[in-house]
Amino acid sequence: MKYINKFRLLPIWTILLVSLISCNKFLDKQPLSEITSEDFYETAAQLNQALTGAYNAYGARTVSPGLNNPTPYYSKMDLYTEIGLERSLNGTIGSGAYNSTNATVVELWRIFYQVVQRTNSLLFYMPKAQSVTAPAEYARIAAEAKILRALAYWHLITYFGDVPFLTAPATNEDLTTPKRVAKKDIINFLIADLESASTSLAWLPSDFGRVSRGVALGAAARLAMLDKRYPDVIRLTDNIIANSPYGLNPSFQNLFRKAGQTANVNNEIMFIYPFGDADGGSFNYLNLVQGSRNQGGQSSHFPTQFLVDLFECTDGRSIDQSPLYNPAQPSKNRDPRMKHTVIISGDTVVVQGFTSNVYSATNRLVHTFNTTSSAVTLSTINNQDSANIFGPRLNGCGNLWRKYTNDRDINGTAGNLYKVGWVYMRFAEILLLNAEAKLESGAPASDVATQVNKVRARAGMPNISSAVLANANSLKQLVRREKTVEFANEGIHMADMRRWDDGAYAAKVMTGLVVGADLSSSTFVTGQGLVITNPAPIPLFDAIYQVPISYPNAATTRLTRETRLFNINQHLLCPIPQGELDKVKTLTQNPNW
Amino acid sequence: MTKLSVMLLLLFTSVQISLAQQLKITGKVTDAAGNPVDGATVQVKSNKTNAVTNLQGVFSIKANKGETLVIGNIGFASKEIIIKNDFVEVQLVQETNNLQDVVVVGYGTQKKGKISASIATVTGDQLIRRPLANVSMGLQGMASGVTVRQGSGQPGADQGTINIRGIGSINSSSAPLIIVDGAEAASLNDIDPNVIENISILKDASSTAVYGARATNGVIVVTTKRGQKGKTSISFNSFVTAQRPTNMPTTLSPVDNMILQNESRAATGSTILPFSQTEIDLYKSTPANNFTVFNTDWQDLIFQNSGLMQNHNIVVSGGGEKSTFMASGTYLNQQGLLTNNQFTRYDLRINGDIEVTKRIKFSSNIFYTKSTNYVPSGASTTEIIQRAITMSRQWAGKFEDGKYGNAGQSNNVNPIGLAESSGVTKTETPTLSMRFALKVEPIKNLFLEAAYNNRASYTQSVRPGRTYSVYTPNPASSSLNYVGEFGVIDSALTYTNNRVNVNQYYASGDYSFKIAKVHNIKVQAGMQAIDNYSESVSATRFGLQYPDRPYFGFATSATQPQVGGSATTNSLLGYFGRINYDFQNKYIFELNGRYDGSSRFGATQGKQRQLFSSASAAWVFSRENFMKAIPVINFAKLRLSYGSLGNQEIGDNFPFVASISNNIDYYFNNILTRGNSLANLPNYDLSWERSTQANIGLDLTLLKNKLNITFDYYEKKVTNMIIDFPLLDIAGFATNSLVPTNIGSMINKGWEFSATYKNKVGKLGYSITANLSDVKNMVNETGGRDVVNGILLSRAGHSVNSYRLYRTNGLYQVGENYNSPVNGTRFTGAGDIKYVDVNGSGVLNDTDRVIMGNNFPRYEFSTDISLNYGSFDLNVFVYGVAKRDNYISGLGVQPFNAPNWFASGLTTALDRWTPNNPGAAYPRLYDGGNGNYIGSDFWLRNGAFLRIRHITLGYNLAKKWMDKIKLQQCRFYVSVVNPFTFSNYEPGFDPEISNTNGAFYPIMRTTTIGFNVKF
Missing domain, CATH: 2.60.40.1120 (Carboxypeptidase-like, regulatory domain)
Incomplete structure (x- = not known):
């Protein structure tokens, strides 16, 4: 009996233990270090956080050089056009020899749809917080989100054409049977959306770094231009020109310098990606990515000789026509924007604020230039721009970008204190959009010239000559060139060059050997600077497009890079990423990819 | 009752x-x-x-x-x-076939002869015959159907990946459940091989169903040694091992490197070549002087560590009338080859048993282990090795006075500097595991047991990172010019602490009884609950002024200190039961079941709980009268089992919520403004992966118990398998946007054969064991979408993770039509790989990729030969894989192409295509690769290999000598591990390492001397 008593007790203990643990709460676990969608989008502060997240998606992402490095993705887009090239020799978008698995293509698609998701989620869930948010703030948050969404679509349409169009968080149907929507319809929707959003915002942004009414209308104008809706472009840009407090900054170069951006004279910069001054971890990598090897830069983005030769001489004529052009000293007498945009042989660049050197991709040693005494000496320092196999000579085509490399930090060695913000949109673009739309819709030449001359005058260039005004094609090409040189390395050229003459322009300038700087050796001539001893022939300009199209004896006289492929039936659009097509059957690929 | x-x-x-x-x-x-x-x-x-x-x-x-x-x-x-x-x-005299041996099964034991499931066992003695740093590699080849793959020879990271009966899942875990002394363990490699009594590998549904939701990939049950009454003993086991890599690639000589690199650039049409003829001539005419002419042996310079491994163990065990104990202490020190790379581990284990009364027994297992891992801070060990494997020999490594050379392109990431002077990261993981169990026998043959286990580990990592100075030679002044500081820029100290705490509760009762003397019945029922909690905190401070003393509180940097942390939890609760029945030990039946609940699935949708069950039967037909006619068969048993299991290791603890990512920030008005965003889509419907497993097996004992044969055939069908549907990027979650869905299914069909023959001829005793197994995987359903992982793809009708590659047809020769098929991605010329336009479209694109081969070993075999003669014993262990594909990429095959260092080619590059070498093994050199290195079967290699895994020769002191000095055992041995490998794999690379891109820690060839002494 003694055993039996014990035996009866033990199962009771066991049952007790089992039931202690088996209560349902044992399996009821919730995340410990996360918040979830259930408890978000419920206060004004959370809406603002979600909006900040959308700005982050639009700005803090990057295409180059690595995913974590804060280089605005816009910075690489011009390298896929005739005016720039990146370090890689092939497999790049610029080379044309790429496919639907290209990492940049995938990245571009992803990051802009991420902006779309973040703005859509905010716009969709924000009514949860409407009752606890001041009406004006609520409207501002919604309007800013809509502008970011529209800009994301502007990119997507520019690169991919018709794309799936989401205006709310993706539904199951969106994700299993997505369809591409005609870009016309997307643009239609977005222009109306932007115009209505613009009324909720002031012309000047509430904080430095935010979008404003002008950006809403400017984004609408960009979208309208993509679809060649010229009257809409004119209407939208006229509104900005007539009513906004924006003007041109008298100093072109100040747009790309930290102090100039902070002052933002005449509010030319309408929308900018800013970096945090006090935070060592917040800086723009572009300086490093573009910079000269002699300054610790990595020179992996380069301008082409095409762009260098596109800058007019100070008389307003192109280099093949101007008597002011001297191929032995190509920097002399040129459009002043040139020296703020590119660095070519013979240009002086400041090294760490104290001494200067004279840029040369061909000399084996660095020439140093004393800015006070103007003395030039041949130093014993190896010229890494010439020697390094990833330098501009061996890897690029001899030229470097100065725009976004200009404001080098005095003490920075790795360029990691470069705080110059990336300009997304500025007033000069509004003026040139207006001019091009007027020109395309047949407005009088003088109407067109009004806006263009403002931009030229600020740059220090003469007004459009009467000869050009009298020739419709010359005027058209001048407006295009003007936009190309004004905005070179600002990431908006691809949309233009693919649109011009329905791709005929792109097919003309994107095909063939990428040509670079003069190969000839050069010497210093006192009072003149670096002089090329035996300069290469001046390029021949295309009769219609009036751009440098042919470089005689390029193979022996100039640095060269890859031969680019460009098929007008294929390369006007990037391929839809293969990964997306693999996932669903309803998405179609662009032609010939 | x-x-x-x-x-x-x-x-x-x-x-x-x-x-x-x-x-x-x-x-x-x-x-x-x-x-x-x-x-x-x-x-x-x-x-x-x-x-x-x-x-x-x-x-x-x-x-x-x-x-x-x-x-x-x-x-x-x-x-x-x-x-x-x-x-x-x-x-009765016991037969030598050990059918009376007790085999450890899930939550209990069973006599071997009565087992109806598929279970393999490995004894501790088998494991420690050879020197082992970890248990997982000890299992390789020891049990058929258990695949162990080694991917690295790095100290502390050289364990094998274990798969029982193939790959059990595409996206969830395929790792078996590890149970040590009744408690779920974190890793098999936490256990010191010296204390293992035996290991049971539960392979089929019948043996594993009591583990329900964790059992689909098989279960490895480890039992450690315990003291025995009245038998006190002390034993010492020690060994010392020297390690060398099995295989390493060799780089081109400086001159070859320059010539070939020029050739590579010239192929692009460029007239500007990286190396001038003057430089090449200089290198040809001048012997290396490490100042103007270099021939740096990078591998030699980073492999400066001794590679010595030593292991010392003491086991004391004994007991009196009422209590027994086993205490063991082990010290392992494994030096890497790489400078500043080593692994040490201390183990302490005390197993005690006390008979409180005749019917109440108390047991405790206390286990403490501390592992410490040292690696260079500047880069991962594999990255350092990868750089050293492929860095050009003509760059400066280390000058005479110990200064580092300016090697490695823009970032000057000199691998020697990284290894020696970038700081040493120390990661220490102490783990304390305690289990207390009370077992009561209130009436005869009724046992009630309750146990509690707690395991707590604290991984603490201290990563002081620092810079090293780099110099470039200045021949003009015969001095070195300072270039700058490299390594961990902005010298930083990172401190990370991970705490893991696991509680396990267990209660069970079992009762055995007989009916009519011939019906043996045992019933068992119980419950088990586990809760897991982990949290981590990390902090980094930048700008150390005294990197040698990283804790010194003086740091200056523009970069703010960073802190971070996270925590997560999950729990599991299950009730299990088992009924064993046999009739005269001849007809054996078993039923198992478990009703499991997991916190990882959504309660609102009723996905949280699930029943798993199995049944098995065995027929010992050698006990039938008709078998008496076949005396050659001493024992024969036919086994059948069938059941269903689950898999809850889906990788995510909270798939049923959509979380918000934070720190998605932006600067407005120059002020850091915090932002958030939705991180994923919630998945309320996610549920268990399930598998149904059927097994038929045969155990035979022949030739007077000298020959034992086991054969099993099984089918394991995985259903409800989670396919991570790659969410369309248009959903907007940028990366890793995957929606796990229970839609997939696949099947593993395999067989296993194992035979052991033991005999003694005169003084020569010998035993030969052969294992051979194969498993074939077939994906049945993936929801209509391929699961793509780089060049690997899982698609219905093919094996999981098959290679999807372009098919090739040799190299283009001069004059061939390079333009067909049209290939828009390169400038095709002679010497380039000829891709096959599989679909005949005339254009080569993604649709031409075909599925071919896969990496999982097929026809895995091993042979263990043991001989003993007098005082000597010899053991030879051979392991091999007869069919396997292995892909090689990146620096392994592509010369001169490294992201940011001056890469050389390997000597294999000498056999590249040139007009004079049309039969080359490698394509022509072309700067940027020209599309020759994309995923194609050109780079798919035969990964089959046969490896003499180890040869061990032991000498046992003669008994008469031992008796004099009161020794029970005294054995000295020498052992070589991986002495020979036979394979047709890429030269310089180890076939056992899967899909290398040139970044790997070589697998070691080792030589050991050791002894086992027991008093």
Whole structure:
């Protein structure tokens, strides 16, 4: 009996233990270090956080050089056009020899749809917080989100054409049977959306770094231009020109310098990606990515000789026509924007604020230039721009970008204190959009010239000559060139060059050997600077497009890079990423990819 | 229960009455040691009357004097005896086939002869015959159907990846559940091989169903040694090992590197070449002087560590009448080859058992281990090795005065500097695991057990990172010019602490009884609950002024200190039960079930709980009369099992919520503004992966117990398998946007064969074991979408993770039509790889990729040969894989192409295509690769190999000597591991390392001397 008593007790203990643990709460676990969608989008502060997240998606992402490095993705887009090239020799978008698995293509698609998701989620869930948010703030948050969404679509349409169009968080149907929507319809929707959003915002942004009414209308104008809706472009840009407090900054170069951006004279910069001054971890990598090897830069983005030769001489004529052009000293007498945009042989660049050197991709040693005494000496320092196999000579085509490399930090060695913000949109673009739309819709030449001359005058260039005004094609090409040189390395050229003459322009300038700087050796001539001893022939300009199209004896006289492929039936659009097509059957690929 | 016993007793009595004419003979059956043998059959030879012994070994039977009784039992040689008295005593002699051995099964033990499931066992003695740093590699080739793959030779990271019966899942875990002494363990490699008594590998549904939701990939049950009453012993086991890599690639000589790199650039049409003829001529004419002309042996310079491994272990075990104990302490120190790379581990284990009363037993297992891992801070070990493998020899490595050379392109990431002077990261993981169990036997054969286990580990990592100075030679002044500081820029100290705490609760009861002496029944029921909690905190401070003393509180940097942390939790609760039944040890049945609940699935959708169950049967047909005619077969058993299992290791603890990512920030008005965003889509419907497994097996013992053969065939079908549907990027979650969905299914079909032959000829004893197995995987369903992972793809109708590659057809030769098929991604020319336009579209694109081959080993075989002769023993272990594909990419094959260092080519590049070498093994050199290195079968290699895994020669001190110095055992041995490998794999690379891109830590070839001494 003694055993039996014990035996009866033990199962009771066991049952007790089992039931202690088996209560349902044992399996009821919730995340410990996360918040979830259930408890978000419920206060004004959370809406603002979600909006900040959308700005982050639009700005803090990057295409180059690595995913974590804060280089605005816009910075690489011009390298896929005739005016720039990146370090890689092939497999790049610029080379044309790429496919639907290209990492940049995938990245571009992803990051802009991420902006779309973040703005859509905010716009969709924000009514949860409407009752606890001041009406004006609520409207501002919604309007800013809509502008970011529209800009994301502007990119997507520019690169991919018709794309799936989401205006709310993706539904199951969106994700299993997505369809591409005609870009016309997307643009239609977005222009109306932007115009209505613009009324909720002031012309000047509430904080430095935010979008404003002008950006809403400017984004609408960009979208309208993509679809060649010229009257809409004119209407939208006229509104900005007539009513906004924006003007041109008298100093072109100040747009790309930290102090100039902070002052933002005449509010030319309408929308900018800013970096945090006090935070060592917040800086723009572009300086490093573009910079000269002699300054610790990595020179992996380069301008082409095409762009260098596109800058007019100070008389307003192109280099093949101007008597002011001297191929032995190509920097002399040129459009002043040139020296703020590119660095070519013979240009002086400041090294760490104290001494200067004279840029040369061909000399084996660095020439140093004393800015006070103007003395030039041949130093014993190896010229890494010439020697390094990833330098501009061996890897690029001899030229470097100065725009976004200009404001080098005095003490920075790795360029990691470069705080110059990336300009997304500025007033000069509004003026040139207006001019091009007027020109395309047949407005009088003088109407067109009004806006263009403002931009030229600020740059220090003469007004459009009467000869050009009298020739419709010359005027058209001048407006295009003007936009190309004004905005070179600002990431908006691809949309233009693919649109011009329905791709005929792109097919003309994107095909063939990428040509670079003069190969000839050069010497210093006192009072003149670096002089090329035996300069290469001046390029021949295309009769219609009036751009440098042919470089005689390029193979022996100039640095060269890859031969680019460009098929007008294929390369006007990037391929839809293969990964997306693999996932669903309803998405179609662009032609010939 | 008492009532039932009474009824049964009455029943037996009535049966006995009907046979009451003859004498009642009683008797007792014992084994050689005098212990009673229960369940032995006793048969009167003349009339086949049967009886069975009870637990005391006692039987009674009706028979006449002078008749012959035949007594037999599993595991014993049967014996005939003539009845002389009415009390008979029989001593049975144990057979050597160990059918009486107790095998550890899930939540219990079972006699080997009565097992109806598929279970493989490995004893501790088998493991420690050779030097082992970890247990997982010790299992390689030891049990058929258990695949162990080694991917690295890095100290502390050289463990194998274990798969039981193939890959069990595409996206969830395929790793088996590890149980150590009744508690779920974090890793098999936490256990010191010296303390392992035995390991049971539970392979089929019958053996694993009691583990329910964690069992789909098999279960490895480890039992550690315990003390024995009255047997006190102390043993020492020590070994010292020297390690060298099995295989390393060699780089081109400086001159070859320059010539080939120029050739590579020239192929692009460029007239500007990286190296001038002057430089090449200089290198040709001048021997290397490490100042103007270099020939840096990078591998030699980073492999400056000794590579010595030593392991010392002491086990003390013993016990008195009421209590026993086993205590073990082990120290392992494994030096890497790489400078500043080593691994150490201390183990302390105390297993104690106390008999509180005759019916109450208390057991404790206390286990403490501390592992410490040292690696360079500047880069991962594999990255440092990768750089050293491929860095051009003409760059400066280290100058005479110890200064580092300016090597490695823009970032000057000199791998020697990284290894030696970028700081040393120390990661320390102390783990304390305690288990207390109380076992009560309130009435005979009823056992109740309750146990609690807590395991806590704290991984603490201190990563002081610092810079090193780099110099470039200045021949003009014969001095070195300072270039700058590299390594961990902005010298930083990172401190990370991870805390893991696991509680496990267990309660169970089992009861064994017999009906009519021949029906053996055992029932068991219990519950188990586990809760896991982990949290981590990390902090980094930048700008250390004194990197040698990283804790010194003086740091200056523009970069703000960073802190971060996270925590997560999950829990599991299951109830299990088992019924064992056998009839005369001849017909064996078993039922298992578990009702499991997991916190990882959504409660709102009712996905949280699930029942898993299995059934098995075995027929010991050697006990049937008709088998008596075949005396060559001593024992034969046919086994069948079927059941369903689950897999809850889906990788995410909270798939049913959509979380918000934070720190998605932006600067407005120059002020850091915090932002958030939705991180994923919630997945309320996610549920368990399930598998159904069927097994048929045969165990045979032949030739007077000298030959044991086991054969199994199985099918394991995984359903509800989670396919991570790659969410369309248009959903907007940028990266890793995957929606796990229970939609997939796949099947593994395989067979396993194992045979052991043991014999002794004169003084020579030998044993040969051969294992051979194969498993074939077929994906049945992936929801209509391919699961793509780089060049690997899982698609219905093919094996999981098959290669999807372009098909190639050699190299283009001069004059061939390079433009067909159209390939928009390169400038095709002679010497380029010729891709096949598989779909005949005329254009080469993604749709031309085809599925071919895969990486999982097929026809895995191993042979273990043990010989002993007098005092000597010799063990040779051979392991191999007869069919396997292995892909090689990146720096492994593409010369001169490294992201940011001056890469050389390997010497294999000399056999590149040139017009004079049309039959080359490699394509022409072309800067940027020209599309030759994309995923194609050109780079798919035969990964089959045969490896002499180890050869061990031991010498045992003769018994007469040992007796004099009171030793029980004294053995010295020498062992070589991986002495020979036979394979057709890429030269310089190890076939066992999967899909290398040139970044790997080589697998080691080792030489060991060691001893085992036992007092």
